[in-house]
Amino acid sequence: MFQDISIEKLNELRGKNEITVIDVRSPSEYAESTIPGSINIPFFTDEERAEIGTLYKQVSIQTAKERGLEIMSAKLPAFVKKFAEIQGNKAVFCWRGGMRSRTTATVLSLMGIHVYRLDGGYRAYRRWVVETLGTMEFPPEVYVLHGYTGTGKTEILRALKDKGYPVVDLEGLAGHRGSIFGEIGLRSHNQKTFDALLLEELLRYRHEPFILIEAESKRIGKVILPEFLIDKKEKGTHILLDAATDLRVRNIINDYGPTEHAEQSLQAFRQIKSRIHTPVAQEIETCLLSGNYERAVELLLAYYYDPRYAHTASSYGEEFQKLEPISFDTLEQAVPLVEEHIRKLSSRNRLNRQEQPGA
Structure with a gap:
């Protein structure tokens, strides 16, 4: 039996x-x-x-x-x-x-x-x-990657995960890139699937000294992050990435594939069209219709995504504003630079813990 x-x-x-x-x-x-x-x-x-x-x-x-x-x-x-x-x-x-x-x-x-x-x-x-997510105590520190749209945060995190770092890819778990264009070419997950996948990752890394995540808002596509993780993110150690606009444009084109998803890209843009200055919005739409995706992305960054990011970043306070950004020209160059920064952060944080009373 x-x-x-x-x-x-x-x-x-x-x-x-x-x-x-x-x-x-x-x-x-x-x-x-x-x-x-x-x-x-x-x-x-x-x-x-x-x-x-x-x-x-x-x-x-x-x-x-x-x-x-x-x-x-x-x-x-x-x-x-x-x-x-x-x-x-x-x-x-x-x-x-x-x-x-x-x-x-x-x-x-x-x-x-x-x-x-x-x-x-x-x-x-x-x-x-x-119940587990609702009552979870998660000891590891959270290192949070920040940067303008197209900086390559997700790609860098995935490269670090391949090298054995404790990375929780929130966008991968959500099946969504977190923007109005975020579902293009992907199958977004519902809350049940996201919660299950997230819990698997958190339990896997619960004994690590830290985890790496991308700076995400409370909602990613169809799913919402648990409150304790949002709190850990806000109190976490922040890492700022910086890349030139031309690299960001290439990253976005490679990631979203607008040539293969032309109609989806156009429909997604039309959901935010009214939030952009009319002449610029018209030029972006013309570029999307004609297949001039590089120019469309440049304009979207300059007139929509970068101002939104700057507004969000301002809410992190003075310490965040003083962060020295990690600058790079290629994603291949970025990974070892971020690795070196993580090693320094880990060493510093370990010393801070040792110096605390009762440590």
């Missing part, structure tokens, strides 16, 4: 890469939100689930169960085979640990395939994520 497994035990095994987590909900449920790293072997397709749901509401529970059994019986061999091909420990879950995961676990047990069933299903996992 199958065994139920708690969220805590599941996370322990996941942390050691000792279990495969399998979401047996429908493809649309899985796409909407799931446990990070899980795979989808759906008990019912979206269409089948909708049909059974209709029978459940409009006919009877018994009729819905009989139709579900009929559907599942026809595809049971293929369903079981998919589980048999997965080596090692396996855990299944559905919405609340109900019929779909229970039936899956029971059938597999009868076929000699042992699986765990997540107690409480995805609903219990989501509750755990929300």
Whole structure:
């Protein structure tokens, strides 16, 4: 017979890469939100689930169960085979640990395939994520990268992460770059997915002396940062990056790909068009329509993004205004410069902690 497994035990095994987590909900449920790293072997397709749901509401529970059994019986061999091909420990879950995961676990047990069933299903996992983020104490210091739009903050952070630094890529977790153009070429995540991915990262780095993040506003696309992380960011150690406008323009063109996403770029611009001085806005739109993206980006930086950044930066106070910016001509040049700055900051902060009373 199958065994139920708690969220805590599941996370322990996941942390050691000792279990495969399998979401047996429908493809649309899985796409909407799931446990990070899980795979989808759906008990019912979206269409089948909708049909059974209709029978459940409009006919009877018994009729819905009989139709579900009929559907599942026809595809049971293929369903079981998919589980048999997965080596090692396996855990299944559905919405609340109900019929779909229970039936899956029971059938597999009868076929000699042992699986765990997540107690409480995805609903219990989501509750755990929300409660953990809401009560979390996160000891690491937060180093925050600042810089005008197009400076390459995200690219620099990803390069540092590849080198082993504890980087939390908030834009990557959100599936959004944080601006009106931020969803172009990406699939933005909802709050449930973002929270789960963020918690995974924070738990991974909770014993590090610091983490690196980009200076983001409270909202990134569709998602909102937890309050404790906003507070950590505001009280964090700030690093200011500086790059020439021509490099920033190239970075933006390379990142957003306006040639491949011409219509999306135009539609995004039209959402902010009214906030820009009319003659400039008209020139930007003309450039976007004609494919002169370099000029369009130059104007957007000068008349929209740079003034907004300057206004936001002014809220950080006198210490931020005194920061010596790290200047560079290429992103390749920027990474070692930022690394050296991080080493100096870490050394300084370590000495400060040692000098504190009781340290």
